[in-house]
Amino acid sequence: QVQLVESGGGLVQAGGSLRLSCAAVGGTFRRFVMGWFRQAPGKERAFVAAIGENGINTYYADSVKGRFTISRDNAKNMMFLQMNSLKSEDTAVYYCASDPSYSGPSSRSEYRYWGRGTQVTVSS
8 A cells, every 4th residue: 555645835935936745655666656646726637747767757837847856765755746836826835656567658547545634735
């Protein structure tokens, strides 16, 4: 069983930055493809970014490309999302996800394991 715990959310002004973290417990972290998703009020959960097992291959939603950076530290079983130039439309609950069966970064929502989310609010 794999447990994922997000942290780092909060309230920030538009144009500001936040860094989200995801800690993984259980499983073999270095074998998992990891991803970030978000869900805004009244909207469906949407893909944000994903990273392959080795941390080299990454994939971003067009809406965050150039502003967000996904990374991981396999030695510490951690994944990160650096969010810069935040906009009010980035306001959402951000979820960490992992899956040991994917062959590379994926935007599909069928990740096996999910965290409970962390709230990010961007004020304009």
